Amino acid sequence: MSAHLGTEAASGRGRTAPAAPARTVRPRRRIDWGRYYTWLVLAWLFTPILFMVAFSFNDPAGKHNITWQGFTFRWYANAFAHPTLNEAMFNSVSIALLSMVIAGVLGSLLGLALGRFSFRGKQLTNLVMFSAISAPEVVLGAALLSTFLMMNVTTGYWTTVIAHVMFCVSFVAITVRARVITLDPALEEAARDLGAGPFTTFRLVTLPMLFPAIMAGGLLAFALSIDDYIITTFVSGDVTTFPLWVWGSTRVGIPPQVNVMGTLLFGVGVLMAVVNVVMARRRS
Amino acid sequence: MVTTSSSTEESAVAERDRTTDEVAAIGLARVVKSYRSGSETVRAVGGVDLEIARGEFFSLLGPSGCGKTTTMRMIAGFEEPTEGVVRLSGRDVTGVPANHRDVNMVFQSYALFPHMSVAANVAFGLERKRVPKAEVKSRVAAMLELVELGHRARHRPAQLSGGQQQRVALARALVNEPGALLLDEPLGALDLKLRQSMQVELKRIQREVGITFVYVTHDQGEALTMSDRVAVMNNGLVEQLGTPAEIYERPATRFVADFIGTSNLLTGTVAGSDTAGRHRIDLESGATALSTALPPGVATGSTVHLTVRPEKVRMGTEPPTAADAPDGPACSLRGTVTETVYMGASTHYQVALDGGVEISVFRQNSSDSTLVAERGAPVWVWWDPRHSYALPS
Numbered sequence: 002m003s004a005h006l007g008t009e010a011a012s013g014r015g016r017t018a019p020a021a022p023a024r025t026v027r028p029r030r031r032i033d034w035g036r037y038y039t040w041l042v043l044a045w046l047f048t049p050i051l052f053m054v055a056f057s058f059n060d061p062a063g064k065h066n067i068t069w070q071g072f073t074f075r076w077y078a079n080a081f082a083h084p085t086l087n088e089a090m091f092n093s094v095s096i097a098l099l100s101m102v103i104a105g106v107l108g109s110l111l112g113l114a115l116g117r118f119s120f121r122g123k124q125l126t127n128l129v130m131f132s133a134i135s136a137p138e139v140v141l142g143a144a145l146l147s148t149f150l151m152m153n154v155t156t157g158y159w160t161t162v163i164a165h166v167m168f169c170v171s172f173v174a175i176t177v178r179a180r181v182i183t184l185d186p187a188l189e190e191a192a193r194d195l196g197a198g199p200f201t202t203f204r205l206v207t208l209p210m211l212f213p214a215i216m217a218g219g220l221l222a223f224a225l226s227i228d229d230y231i232i233t234t235f236v237s238g239d240v241t242t243f244p245l246w247v248w249g250s251t252r253v254g255i256p257p258q259v260n261v262m263g264t265l266l267f268g269v270g271v272l273m274a275v276v277n278v279v280m281a282r283r284r285s
Numbered sequence: 286m287v288t289t290s291s292s293t294e295e296s297a298v299a300e301r302d303r304t305t306d307e308v309a310a311i312g313l314a315r316v317v318k319s320y321r322s323g324s325e326t327v328r329a330v331g332g333v334d335l336e337i338a339r340g341e342f343f344s345l346l347g348p349s350g351c352g353k354t355t356t357m358r359m360i361a362g363f364e365e366p367t368e369g370v371v372r373l374s375g376r377d378v379t380g381v382p383a384n385h386r387d388v389n390m391v392f393q394s395y396a397l398f399p400h401m402s403v404a405a406n407v408a409f410g411l412e413r414k415r416v417p418k419a420e421v422k423s424r425v426a427a428m429l430e431l432v433e434l435g436h437r438a439r440h441r442p443a444q445l446s447g448g449q450q451q452r453v454a455l456a457r458a459l460v461n462e463p464g465a466l467l468l469d470e471p472l473g474a475l476d477l478k479l480r481q482s483m484q485v486e487l488k489r490i491q492r493e494v495g496i497t498f499v500y501v502t503h504d505q506g507e508a509l510t511m512s513d514r515v516a517v518m519n520n521g522l523v524e525q526l527g528t529p530a531e532i533y534e535r536p537a538t539r540f541v542a543d544f545i546g547t548s549n550l551l552t553g554t555v556a557g558s559d560t561a562g563r564h565r566i567d568l569e570s571g572a573t574a575l576s577t578a579l580p581p582g583v584a585t586g587s588t589v590h591l592t593v594r595p596e597k598v599r600m601g602t603e604p605p606t607a608a609d610a611p612d613g614p615a616c617s618l619r620g621t622v623t624e625t626v627y628m629g630a631s632t633h634y635q636v637a638l639d640g641g642v643e644i645s646v647f648r649q650n651s652s653d654s655t656l657v658a659e660r661g662a663p664v665w666v667w668w669d670p671r672h673s674y675a676l677p678s
Contacts, residue, residue: 187396190363193383194390195461196413205409209400 050267057260064254076257080265083258089246090262092158096242097227100165105219107166108173109211112218115174116181130171141168142235149236156238164236165226172225173218180214213281220273227266308375310465310497311337311360311388316369318355318521329355331521332369337465337499337514342491344500344508347518348544353501356518357467360499362386374464384413389458390467393474395450397442403453404429404438410461428460431490448479455490465497472507484511505545509533517541533594535578539676542592549598549644551591552678555583563670566591570640574616575670580677589675595645597672600634602658605667617667620644622658634658636666 056066060073081087115126133141145164149156188210192202230244237245247259318330330352337343345353358364359371362383371379378386389410397406404425411421429435432452434445442450451471458466471487472480488511491498502508508515509529517524517532517540525537536542542550553568563575566589574591583589599605605617623643624635627650634646646666658664 185394185396187392187394188398190361190383191390191392191396191398191457192409193363194361194388195410195457196384197409198384201413206398 053260054264054267057257057264059257059260061257066255066257066260076261080258080261083256085241086243086246086256086258086262089241089243092240093227093243096158096162096165097223099162100169100226101219101223103162103166104169104173104222105215108170108218108222109177109215111170111174112177112179112214113181113207113211116178116184130174133168133171134175138168138229138231142232145232146235156236158237158240160236160238161233161240161242164232165222165229168229168232169222169225172221173215176218176221177211177214180211184210216277220277224270308339309336309372310339310341310374311335311499312370312372312375313356313360314370314372316356316359316366316371318352318359318364319367328521330359330366333518333521333523335516335523335526337497339497340495342488342498342500342511342513344502344512344515345518346502346505346508346515346544347524348503351518352521353503353518354469355521357390357469357499357501360465361388361390361467387464388467389461389463390469391451391454391458391471393470395442395454395474397450397453397457399442401441402438403434403440403442403445406442406453407457407460409457414461424460428456431459431493432456447475448483451475451483452486455487459490459494459496462494463496465499468498468500470502471500472502472504480507487511509545517544519544535674536592536676537580539590539592539678542590542676547595547645548592549595551593551642551644552588553591554588555579555585555675557585564675566675568616568618568640570618570638570642572616572618572638572640574618574673576673576675577670578674580675583675583677588678590678591673591675593644593668593673595633596631596647596649598644598646598666598668600636600646600648600658600664600666602662602664604665617665619663619665622660622662622664625658625660636664638666 055069057076058072058074059066059069060071060075061068062070111126111130114120115123115130142164145160145167146156149160154160184207188206189202192206193199197205228244229242230248233242233245241249243262247255250256250259313333313335316330316333317328319326319328321327333352333356335356345356347353355364359366360373362378362381362385365380369379370377373387398409401409407425407428408421411424416424426435426438429438432455434449434452434456437445437449437453442453445453451474454471468487472483475483484507487498500508500511509532512529514526514528515532516526519540525532525541527535532541533545536545536548539550542548551568551570551574553566553574556565556567556573558564559575563577564579566574566576568574568591576591580589618638620636620638622634623637624633626633629650631647631649634648635643636646637643644666
């Protein structure tokens, strides 16, 4: 930038005072800090993931999969060798899917209401929503546990689902609300004007317009649920999820199957993100 | 053209007591719309009566906040009047939701569905009416031809230019063959050149399809050039209703005179009438002017604003002779040219009259001598009494 300006200024001077001797401007190499910074951030983000993926191919000597020994596909062939790990993984995925769907529906409706209508208690709802996001998970977990105990509910699978839905709803609602606010209200009026009733208008115009936000919110809910540890420890009773299983096995050594499953999960996540981008590109 | 249930209803009405032509396409009777804003009530529309005839190009013209858009939204069914009745083809539709009204709207923002193709957008209304698929296809194709967008049917709205999107919005509304088409400042987002060509285009389409157009605009030029009739609105009320020529030539109120075009306003007192039915008005500056028309309810001695359009004012370096004004000038006022602006086809002068008032004078540059007077030159101005009107103050 500065070098560029320098040459321009020099040539400008040359034009106005042709008698002055022509100065040669040595082109200065520009250091593209932006580029280096971007790579730094990407490295920072992806190094742990790379280690996780790499160690899913490691062939460790003892119980601890922490030093590189050699390459093997053994753990992929025996990915499901630990029955309790399989069960924990199944619990995590099914809880995450349920949370995604339930929080997706509830959060979308909440986001729609908050973005579209003004009603008594709207500010309070906003406040509660943000406090659910900003409150420390330990506090939420402990509070939920005492709530369940007071209500004489046995903690387990469904209390975990309820807890996950609770903290995911706000994320979905905020994502959807942001989209609703930017939506031109004339779009729905146009649908009404062309003869569509309220339900048809929602189905053919509102919902398709909100769909990307609902998807984004749902995926966020899935991601938040599947790796939640703190709240889950409080409310899961004797049900074990993937993060709980991993934490429990640290004392005896984490088997490489954990890395395999982590890698597979990461692969599914990448795949969904790619599909989302492709679909969005085709839509526009 | 319109072969929906409403036309059979009309003929039933026609057989009963009047001809189809007499049933207004749109009728508003004492329509009021007020909003509660905090503790006070705001009247957006304060009692509007309108009868819009079948096939008419009708404009609602006024500054922003005058109630024109609210009036249109009450016709469309997006707002319900606080008081009064809305009729479409003689049928009372007050309280009927928008999706059950035989009118369609072209939105200012176009409001095209971005997730649908151009063809799907245009087909939306017909599909809601459960028109057979083959007929939908042919009608959509025909309508896209009418707006010259047949080759764009498969595109998404975002891939089209502003002018093309505008025409899709028009096609999407017109394909339903509504009883009336409502247009809410449809050309507002287009640049000047495109706006002018779309004005011609809209007029052509309206002639071809013969549908009643209700056009909301704040652009007086647009309203005057396209409309059969114009309602000038201000503060939620219709100030004047008439043809563009009536509105321009005989503004009924000071607001209309100010809002439409440029007007010279001279304040004076009605002094009396002469035998030819002309009224003498003593101007504040001490001079006397004549006017042929007095507003109703204005008697001798009351204060009026005398208005005359700048292009009707004549100007010369000498007082007017009998040849200049065969019927005798309405007045001849002395002044000094303070500004001359050459506009190509015409020259605009600002003249400071003796007594302080400044008026505008437009002269066509039809002869070689474009400048009648230089800046600072003393001049005389006069006009034909038929071209000046007294408005109540």
